[in-house]
Amino acid sequence: MSRSQSLRATARPSLLAVMLAMMLPGAVLAQSEPDELTGVISASAATKISLAVPPVVANPGTRAADAAELTQVLRGDLSFSGWFALLTPEGEARIPEGKYADATAWRSVGASYLLTVGLRPKKDGVIFEVRVVETGGGEALLHKKWGGVLPKDLRRLAHAASDKIVLALTGNPGIAQTRIAFVSRRAERDKEVFLMDYDGARVRRLTNTGTINLAPAWSPDGRRLTFLSYLARKPSIYLLSDDGDVTTLHPAGGELNSAPDFAPGADQLVFSSDRDGNSEIYLYDLSRNSETRLTRHPGIDTAPCWAPSGREIAFTSDRSGTPQIYIMSADGSSVRRLSWEGRYNESAAWSPDGGRLAFVSRIKGRFEIVIHDLSSGEEKIITSGRGNKENPRWAPDGRHLVFASNQSGMYSIYTIRDDGTQQRRLTRGMPSWTPDWSPLSR
Amino acid sequence: MRLTTRWLIPLLFVMAILASPGCKTTGGKINSGPGTNPPVEEPAAQVATEPSAQEASEETLNGEAFGERELVAEDLGEEVATTADEIAEGMRVLDTVYFPLDSPELSAEALRTLEANARWLVLHPALRVVIEGHCDERGTTEYNMDLGAKRARSVRDHLARLGVLMDRVEVITYGEERPAELGHSEQAWSRNRRAEFVLETP
Numbered sequence: 001m002s003r004s005q006s007l008r009a010t011a012r013p014s015l016l017a018v019m020l021a022m023m024l025p026g027a028v029l030a031q032s033e034p035d036e037l038t039g040v041i042s043a044s045a046a047t048k049i050s051l052a053v054p055p056v057v058a059n060p061g062t063r064a065a066d067a068a069e070l071t072q073v074l075r076g077d078l079s080f081s082g083w084f085a086l087l088t089p090e091g092e093a094r095i096p097e098g099k100y101a102d103a104t105a106w107r108s109v110g111a112s113y114l115l116t117v118g119l120r121p122k123k124d125g126v127i128f129e130v131r132v133v134e135t136g137g138g139e140a141l142l143h144k145k146w147g148g149v150l151p152k153d154l155r156r157l158a159h160a161a162s163d164k165i166v167l168a169l170t171g172n173p174g175i176a177q178t179r180i181a182f183v184s185r186r187a188e189r190d191k192e193v194f195l196m197d198y199d200g201a202r203v204r205r206l207t208n209t210g211t212i213n214l215a216p217a218w219s220p221d222g223r224r225l226t227f228l229s230y231l232a233r234k235p236s237i238y239l240l241s242d243d244g245d246v247t248t249l250h251p252a253g254g255e256l257n258s259a260p261d262f263a264p265g266a267d268q269l270v271f272s273s274d275r276d277g278n279s280e281i282y283l284y285d286l287s288r289n290s291e292t293r294l295t296r297h298p299g300i301d302t303a304p305c306w307a308p309s310g311r312e313i314a315f316t317s318d319r320s321g322t323p324q325i326y327i328m329s330a331d332g333s334s335v336r337r338l339s340w341e342g343r344y345n346e347s348a349a350w351s352p353d354g355g356r357l358a359f360v361s362r363i364k365g366r367f368e369i370v371i372h373d374l375s376s377g378e379e380k381i382i383t384s385g386r387g388n389k390e391n392p393r394w395a396p397d398g399r400h401l402v403f404a405s406n407q408s409g410m411y412s413i414y415t416i417r418d419d420g421t422q423q424r425r426l427t428r429g430m431p432s433w434t435p436d437w438s439p440l441s442r
Numbered sequence: 443m444r445l446t447t448r449w450l451i452p453l454l455f456v457m458a459i460l461a462s463p464g465c466k467t468t469g470g471k472i473n474s475g476p477g478t479n480p481p482v483e484e485p486a487a488q489v490a491t492e493p494s495a496q497e498a499s500e501e502t503l504n505g506e507a508f509g510e511r512e513l514v515a516e517d518l519g520e521e522v523a524t525t526a527d528e529i530a531e532g533m534r535v536l537d538t539v540y541f542p543l544d545s546p547e548l549s550a551e552a553l554r555t556l557e558a559n560a561r562w563l564v565l566h567p568a569l570r571v572v573i574e575g576h577c578d579e580r581g582t583t584e585y586n587m588d589l590g591a592k593r594a595r596s597v598r599d600h601l602a603r604l605g606v607l608m609d610r611v612e613v614i615t616y617g618e619e620r621p622a623e624l625g626h627s628e629q630a631w632s633r634n635r636r637a638e639f640v641l642e643t644p
Contacts, residue, residue: 212616234614256615278592346582346584434583
């Protein structure tokens with residue numbers, strides 16, 4: 001088995017990327033913030049859908065700032081999705097403002113599709129309208145209108161519109177309405193659970209315990225988070241509902257419990273605990289309040305992660321002498337070792353389609369993120385450069401991952417494409433760890 | 443310093459019952475050996491002053507009977523003050539144990555530290571001790587939780603071999619969450635791979 005280093009994300013667009021961008025009239029380099037590692041258009045850019053996204057025009061009675069935010073959010077979502085090469089008049093396409101809605105003008109500069117957005121005043125709030133047409137003519141592929149929209153909800157509606165556009169043009173669900181849970185520190189000795197939109201906007205705190213909370217993990221329906229907390233002095237597992245309700249799995253406490261993960265379908269959790277003398281993995285049935293021990297080994301067994309099928313569980317064990325990734329059946333039988341390269345492999349996360357496992361691997365003294373293809377056995381290292389990258393978790397589209405890294409000095413949350421491109425930093429000015437990407441919103 | 447007062451009174455009482463004979467028994471054993479006699483006799487001697495002088499002189503002929511009689515005379519109020527002093531002393535005396543990278547193994551130096559710590563703990567049986575396992579920042583968050591637990595357990599198990607009663611010892615892991623030293627140098631890391639001792643009143 002061997003590992004390949006994927007295309008390295010670079011701070012500047014590579015020469016290849018610039019050449020590709022020049023060759024493809026539809027390709028526009030993604031806008032990047034100073035320390036954002038984007039801009040690499042790989043060979044797959046050729047297969048991207050060329051979509052024109054002219055700026056949203058603020059009609060009389062609406063605010064220019066709202067129009068600008070809509071433009072920014074829609075472009076950000078559609079570009080991030082990875083499906084589209086965006087054409088904008090600020091980029092290579094020199095389309096005058098009067099022709100923003102003119103499909104044939106956009107067709108002449110290589111756009112296959114045109115997105116137009118209407119923003120008009122109404123008595124209460126505004127009317128927000130999106131329309132996608134093929135530039136070659138024909139009926140709208142998508143036409144959606146929202147009325148009575150309050151300006152403060154525009155951002156969320158823009159995300160909803162982005163998901164509809166992705167679905168209409170690709171047949172795949174968009175992830176613009178998903179969220180990321182993580183922990184961040186306010187005081188020197190605490191970590192609280194936080195939530196933010198998938199693009200790093202709208203950061204809000206969910207717990208206020210004054211102690212350490214770690215590793216939030218989403219329930220399959222997105223209505224609950226399970227996490228580890230020192231609230232009752234010793235680390236125990238808690239559940240937080242979307243209505244703010246907090247419950248604990250083990251009111252008696254007394255054990256060292258960690259790393260909970262929800263089962264994909266059933267009302268079950270897996271977690272590790274050392275109640276029987278050393279770290280083992282347990283299954284907890286929430287409806288029956290019953291517990292089953294899954295591993296029996298004197299080594300450390302931890303960080304369990306359910307396969308989307310519900311039939312298998314990946315976990316970390318040091319039974320070979322060093323931490324490595326293993327897979328077992330959901331009843332604890334048929335344990336087999338998955339990772340063989342290197343001396344420290346940990347924190348496995350199963351891709352939504354079940355075909356791949358992401359985990360961290362210590363390579364030359366640093367943690368990098370590796371993706372293991374289960375059918376071919378091939379492993380690809382998708383990160384490189386400064387600092388550690390830890391705790392990879394998949395986006396529900398199976399095309400992106402979120403992780404924590406200290407590459408900028410302070411641990412922060414980043415997202416990245418599964419091919420190692422388009423790394424993007426989400427949190428700033430707040431140290432942050434252990435992210436988990438929500439399921440699709442319904 | 444984390445002093446839990448919630449359990450103070452009921453547990454103190456229980457410990458008084460449990461610990462005093464235990465201490466005397468241990469003291470008896472150590473008395474027969476060389477070297478460590480004087481400090482060991484102290485707790486027993488303090489308690490023994492409480493019954494009358496006549497009783498005391500009689501009872502010293504028979505350790506067992508002496509132990510049972512003194513329970514009646516236990517003074518919880520004074521014990522609390524003593525315990526606070528003991529905690530203060532213990533926090534000065536009990537040294538932190540350090541570990542190699544990625545490992546819960548006890549080095550020769552760690553074993554020496556634990557021997558001294560165990561000696562002090564045996565002499566102060568009324569206190570509970572929490573062993574906190576910690577890691578440096580280089581492992582992953584989740585695995586470090588378990589490595590910290592493994593370190594704390596390895597310390598606890600060695601203390602047990604040295605005669606510290608397990609029912610007064612508790613382990614907890616903080617993984618990499620509570621570094622002793624901030625910073626990302628080899629020196630900071632080696633200071634953070636550790637097991638700390640925290641004393642508590644019962």
